Amino acid sequence: MSREEAIVEEAAARLGEHFDSVQILVSLPMDGGGTRCIKKGGGNWYARQGMAHEFINEDMAQEIAVKVNEGRPDDDTPFPG
Secondary structure: OOHHHHHHHHHHHHHHOOOOEEEEEEEEEOOOOOEEEEEEEEEOHHHHHHHHHHHHHHHHHHHHHHHHHOOOOOOOOOOOO
């Protein structure tokens, strides 16, 4: 186990002492380029799945809202017509 994996594992274990479910995702650069992902979870599997889906869906919705709003006037500027 790498030093980084041990850090994530310890953090998940400590958080798991206080919460019903924990899901941690981290990324770090790799030597020679690219990135590496470390993920660790514990506790209620269904809650972890739900939290992950909610995280992704909220992020997607926010990105879409930004794209839809691009080019529109500020809220205090009336639309033409």
